[in-house]
């Protein structure tokens with residue numbers, strides 16, 4: 001099996017870039033952020049304080065999460081409910097950032113992520129895929145862009161969905177999540193030593209996809225696991 005790990009901060013375009021590259025190269029695309037978001041959503045619905053490790057940890061045994069691919073598109077289910085749309089709400093983004101700091105949550109999701117990579121050729125995107133989840137991935141990419149550029153892109157996305165937000169709000173949100181993601185004790189966001197850095201600040205979407213595809217083809221030729 002071949003595994004491609006793509007890590008990087010919020011809004012770097014990881015999911016769009018990874019999804020498109022996976023479709024073109026014939027890999028299964030796995031968006032691991034959707035798993036953390038689903039746990040965040042569940043905790044919000046239960047009225048838990050998402051910053052509180054004990055409250056969130058107590059909910060884990062009752063959470064039934066699964067990823068399914070429908071027409072090649074990843075869908076995430078909480079029990080039998082498809083929550084793929086709802087987990088994109090800004091309130092859920094912040095809840096996901098909070099719950100992802102709890103070691104019990106990370107442990108809960110570790111085996112699920114690894115088992116998918118054992119059975120499929122994957123492009124998996126997240127924050128700790130190259131460092132923790134799949135340290136033996138043949139290809140590791142650290143995908144980033146400046147905070148302002150990421151905020152500009154995220155604002156466009158949210159506006160298209162009719163979310164009433166301003167650039168400043170989106171930028172603040174991104175900076176807050178960057179801080180949370182890089183400063184948490186459990187599996188903080190950082191570039192793996194053997195990851196290739198891909199900065200997309202000055203690239204459009206097609207240019208970013210082409211860059212990632214090139215890295216995967218070059219590195220992927222160096223071996224299979």
Ligand code: DC
Nearest residue numbers: 032033034036096097100126127128
């Ligand atoms: O990529 P995203 O914005 O959908 O991720 C949502 C949150 O989950 C984000 O704050 C970081 C966290 N996350 C993580 O800690 N580890 C991952 N592998 C994926 C996401």
